[in-house]
Amino acid sequence: MSHDLSKMAAPMLFQHSRGFILLCYTSLRYRSKSTLPTPGPVKSKFLQYLCDRFYDIETIVDFGKRLRLWNAQRKNRYNIQAKNYFGENIAAAVFVLALKGSIRLRGKTEWEDQKGGLVFLQDKDTCLEGANLSGSIINYDGLDNLVNQRNLKQLDLSRCPYIDDWSLSRLHNFADTLQELSLAGCPQVTERGLACLHQLENLRFLDVSDLPSVRHKELVRILLEEMLPQCHIVGMNYPEGVDLPLDSDKHGGEIEEEHQGGAGSQKKREVSI
Template sequence: MLYSSSRYNSSSTGSTANPLKVDFLQYLCNRFYDIETFVDVSYKLKKWNIKRKNRVCIEASQHFGDEVAAAVFALNMKGRISIINWKNNLDFQEYEDIRLEAVDVSGSIINYNGLDNLVKLKALKYLDLSRCPHIDDWCLSRLHAFAETLEELSLVGCPQITERGLACLHHLQNLKRLDVSDLPSVSKKGLIRILLEEMLPLCDIVGMDYGDNMDLQFEDAMNRGEMEEHLEAANNLKTR
């Protein structure tokens, strides 16, 4: 309960307190637990919305195929897509012929489960996952599905990605450009760049410089044992 001092009493000497202020303070006091409940409900609603948005588009997949289902998912995430063999006024049978070559879901709430909508794409060349707060190492372990097609990948600003997740990318041997700018959970970025270049010799690594957080004794760390440790971690992520 909220107690007011005598200076707020109308019978006390001096200036009379603003009744609106007293009522507002009393309201806040009475609603304290209501605010806690509101915050808890808001958090649960947020989790529910993330789960809902990342559901597999089963109906679209059954009626129109995996490529259309992936397109529906990406657009529901307010993303962008590029389609091969798109024609106006497609017949039902012709939906089977379209292929997604680019998917941009940057800044979205896509997570591990949401990738179920994308991993069946057969001709994906460009994938933008930048600034996605729920993309983590486990998510990167699923990108091996694009080993034969993916040429460009952006992971800019994903806060949960670490060097263990980046080690999973060694499957993407056709990758030509990898943007790993602004990854706060990755330490020794200069060393990681060298490891990425060794794993992906044909790929242009963007966003990490050789001098970033480079230990002066980096030669001791650049041994095969550490490289094998990262690759083993990547394989462990795949078996989830």
């Protein structure tokens, strides 16, 4: 009987002392952690504030992105009122200046910006020969304000964050006049957009430097030289070990000779690359 009572008392004793054991373990664990350096009160409050406001900060950042996109869309709208009042040419010039760009008018060599005033508004026959929109927020819709400019010779779209492949597909409207084009530093331009430039038959200068979304730049340069043999292309170099001329005019002449020589010369060139 006594043996049975001892067997029953052991688990009961463990059950009643379980809370005491847990308390001792927690106390020892707290003492071991208390030896570590704790962050200061200012840092602790700042970290706690970030934890509490994490979702608020994420919401604010998202709202800021949407606000910038909305502002870009607003400023790129086609200005019908300016077109009806001033005419297509002057409205295009006003649009470029509104995006903090600069313009070059027909018959002039100097570039004008907002600081120079809007004296050209008095001349109804004013038309653009050059538009510098470098670093602006112009996008696909904003090109509606320029596509009817039939005298545009120079267009600078370098470092424009919203210029993409779809935007480049609209440049065919300048096929008869555009001579100089800069797309340097446009993060959204890819090979597909550059392929649309084959319609710019009068292009003489093309800057395609610093395009992070374009892969195999040396092959893209060969493609551009095939499409635009009369154009001087800068910004994409051939890989080391490839002995090809960098002069676009000479290269254009060699392209014509290869086409006359048939497919054999073209295959030979591909093997050498």
